[in-house]
Amino acid sequence: GAGVSQSPSNKVTEKGKDVELRCDPISGHTALYWYRQSLGQGLEFLIYFQGNSAPDKSGLPSDRFSAERTGGSVSTLTIQRTQQEDSAVYLCASSLENTIYFGEGSWLTVV
Amino acid sequence: GNSVTQMEGPVTLSEEAFLTINCTYTATGYPSLFWYVQYPGEGLQLLLKATKADDKGSNKGFEATYRKETTSFHLEKGSVQVSDSAVYFCALWGGYNKLIFGAGTRLAVHP
Numbered sequence A: 001g002a003g004v005s006q007s008p009s010n011k012v013t014e015k016g017k018d019v020e021l022r023c024d025p026i027s028g029h030t031a032l033y034w035y036r037q038s039l040g041q042g043l044e045f046l047i048y049f050q051g052n053s054a055p056d057k058s059g060l061p062s063d064r065f066s067a068e069r070t071g072g073s074v075s076t077l078t079i080q081r082t083q084q085e086d087s088a089v090y091l092c093a094s095s096l097e098n099t100i101y102f103g104e105g106s107w108l109t110v111v
Numbered sequence B: 001g002n003s004v005t006q007m008e009g010p011v012t013l014s015e016e017a018f019l020t021i022n023c024t025y026t027a028t029g030y031p032s033l034f035w036y037v038q039y040p041g042e043g044l045q046l047l048l049k050a051t052k053a054d055d056k057g058s059n060k061g062f063e064a065t066y067r068k069e070t071t072s073f074h075l076e077k078g079s080v081q082v083s084d085s086a087v088y089f090c091a092l093w094g095g096y097n098k099l100i101f102g103a104g105t106r107l108a109v110h111p
Helices: none
Strands: A005-007 A010-013 A019-024 A031-037 A043-050 A065-069 A075-079 A088-095 A100-102 A106-110 B003-006 B011-014 B019-021 B023-026 B032-038 B044-050 B056-059 B062-065 B075-077 B086-093 B099-101 B105-110
Touching (some): A005 A088, A031 A075, A031 A100, A043 A065, A043 A075, A043 B099, A075 A088, B003 B086, B019 B105, B023 B032, B032 B056, B044 B062
Antiparallel strands (some): A065 A075, A088 A100, B032 B044, B044 B056, B062 B075, B086 B099
């Protein structure tokens, strides 16, 4: 597609459940990012993938968070045993050089 | 380390007023600088960018000039519209696999 596509756009889950968020980057973009935006706060870097290199996981807040990128394209962010503080918008982005394009985000609410 | 500082909001203006949102940065080397906009309920959209000193990025009537001597990238628009109401994020790309964002500035434009 023309832009970064994320699904689901909205997800409500019970505390303790696992969730998976999906990202389809712009075709041909080699770099993929996940950011988190909590209510009323700024953007927090989570993880970065570039080609076949080992991902930069330095922003993941805990070991309940993990992400993978299959075939250098689609990425899945997994949050295990969700907590209420995980409620946020999870933004995926991709880039070819140094300009990053964002998806619409997945709005996660943990109840 | 790299960082971005934006003026705190909210900024409240009447339609057709002049807008300035201040952004300063700290970075080693020569980062690229960006403004992103987030309209209510939507994801981040790239508004404009500048990749080297004295470059001026512009889009949709918005402008920002990369000032290395003052380490600034202030966003300006000569005449705002109600439809410009959004949150504006200044960001820098200095390498290290991530875009560093400011905290965001909320703009509210009233008719």
